Amino acid sequence: MSEPLAAEAAALDAADPLRGKRAEFVLEGDGGEGAEVVYLDGNSLGALPRAVPGRVADVVAREWGRLRVRSWTESGWWTAPERVGDRIGRLVGAGPGQVVAGDSTSVNVFKAVVAAIRLAGQDGHGRDEVLVDAATFPTDGYLARSAARMTGCRIRAADAADIADAAGPRTAVALVNHVDYRTGRLNDLPATTAALHAAGARVVWDLCHSAGALPVGLDAHGVDLAVGCTYKYLNGGPGSPAFLHVRRDLQPRFDSPLPGWNSHADPFGMSPDYVPADGAPRGRVGTPDILSLLALDAALDVWDGVDPTAVRAKSLALTDFFLRCVRTYVPAGRVESLTPDAHDRRGSQVSLRCVPDAEAVMAELVRRGVVGDFRPPDVLRFGFTPLYTRFADAERAARVLAGVLGR
Known part of the structure; x- marks a missing residue:
């Protein structure tokens, strides 16, 4: 079931007008089996731009x-x-x-x-x-x-x-x-x-x-x-x-x-x-x-040269896609989205209520190379930073989440 969404993510990334911005950030890291870490905690601490050091x-x-x-x-x-x-x-x-x-x-x-x-x-x-x-x-x-x-x-x-x-x-x-x-x-x-x-x-x-x-x-x-x-x-x-x-x-x-x-x-x-x-x-x-x-x-x-409206368009597309992947992959009833579906009421993060084990779930996600964060008592937060987050990251995060919750 993951193949159609993974293919869709690849096509969306290829068409992304902001895709070149990712290279301007330090995003290396071991996400398991040589994969990059999926970093979805930019709503807490943004990634390091390469020009800063x-x-x-x-x-x-x-x-x-x-x-x-x-x-x-x-x-x-x-x-x-x-x-x-x-x-x-x-x-x-x-x-x-x-x-x-x-x-x-x-x-x-x-x-x-x-x-x-x-x-x-x-x-x-x-x-x-x-x-x-x-x-x-x-x-x-x-x-x-x-x-x-x-x-x-x-x-x-x-x-x-x-x-x-x-x-x-x-x-x-x-x-x-x-x-x-x-x-x-x-x-x-x-x-x-x-x-x-x-x-x-x-x-x-x-x-x-x-x-x-x-x-x-x-x-x-x-x-x-x-x-x-x-x-x-x-x-x-x-x-x-x-x-x-x-x-x-x-x-x-x-x-x-x-x-x-x-x-x-x-x-x-x-x-x-x-x-x-x-x-x-x-x-x-x-x-x-x-x-x-x-x-x-x-x-x-x-x-420089980035239009905030393009950032907003990608943010909404990313969070829409992630929510769709979660609904497709994650076992029914395991999580509930607290983030509004309506675009005019949504920021650039997705918060999922996960009962009863949200803290342990986030710890396991991080161990598997998907970094979000936990807010007590039961919230998993995933921040989508359009300058460097890919649709492939959203798909992988949802797939790994499903794997953790399906244990």
């Missing part, structure tokens, strides 16, 4: 080793957060000067939520409520609660699909995940943003599981603030700098709760009084992490 070696040996402090100006270190931010901005639909790269996603969530509450205060409507996606990644919830305590706001959780309806006259800001990290459900960014604006509230979008996987359209949909990581679909490396987007017209009013020297209008003036910089640099805090920031810069080279 050489770039990092040059930064260490030449820019740091020989030029030393001169590299802040001669090598462009000082402006790297904005330069790299603009490269990310292209991939999430934000024009130049609205995205800054740096800090962690957690730090940027805190900056964005507090700044949004302060914007509401500047608007003078007495808004004191923070709405948070009930299924959010835990850190987002922790930080939203901390921001609410610090600003005297109350916090209320709602399902992402219901957040727009939940907003009321007291709502200052809603913090929403664009893609649910457990299920891969894509939440409706355009409609939710418009509804929150109509209710007089601001919105902060967490793009960790959508940046680099699908078009986001921050400018097109008037998103106020957004944050995201770069080590998943953007392949920036473990712990690579996150990013913060502040809509252009809101930048003069963006009041960061972390006013570091790097966001000062005259950082080397060493004034005891804080005067925020103009534009995207207002989102900076401390000295940027140059080694990881420039590794990210090199990793983003793989995106």
Whole structure:
């Protein structure tokens, strides 16, 4: 039964307009009997782009080793957060000067939520409520609660699909995940943003599981603030700098709760009084992490000339094909897809509920050369990164999964 689907996968790979991108990544590894590992965990950590090691070696040996402090100006270190931010901005639909790269996603969530509450205060409507996606990644919830305590706001959780309806006259800001990290459900960014604006509230979008996987359209949909990581679909490396987007017209009013020297209008003036910089640099805090920031810069080279709509088309085709292979190969009743079938509600991962032995199943998949991940209590997650994942990988993963579950 596997031969027709394997043949179909080969034909789809041959016709894939992004097929040449795979060669730009390090994907070697023993997947058993000489086969490459099927890597379907790019939604946790993206694969290494081949250009990164050489770039990092040059930064260490030449820019740091020989030029030393001169590299802040001669090598462009000082402006790297904005330069790299603009490269990310292209991939999430934000024009130049609205995205800054740096800090962690957690730090940027805190900056964005507090700044949004302060914007509401500047608007003078007495808004004191923070709405948070009930299924959010835990850190987002922790930080939203901390921001609410610090600003005297109350916090209320709602399902992402219901957040727009939940907003009321007291709502200052809603913090929403664009893609649910457990299920891969894509939440409706355009409609939710418009509804929150109509209710007089601001919105902060967490793009960790959508940046680099699908078009986001921050400018097109008037998103106020957004944050995201770069080590998943953007392949920036473990712990690579996150990013913060502040809509252009809101930048003069963006009041960061972390006013570091790097966001000062005259950082080397060493004034005891804080005067925020103009534009995207207002989102900076401390000295940027140059080694990881420039590794990210090199990793983003793989995106040169890539149309995010082509990435989205392949993502949907890959996840459709994988789900079809799972339904064909896997014994009935052993897994249940938690990921929506509808394309307008699906990110770039497939989550399968597997009871009662999901953790052991994933461990065996990894042992057999198919790398996904397990989320307690019973979820198998498979991330599909269109720049390097093949249809043959999807077919093999489903076939190996069937073999594990059929033991």
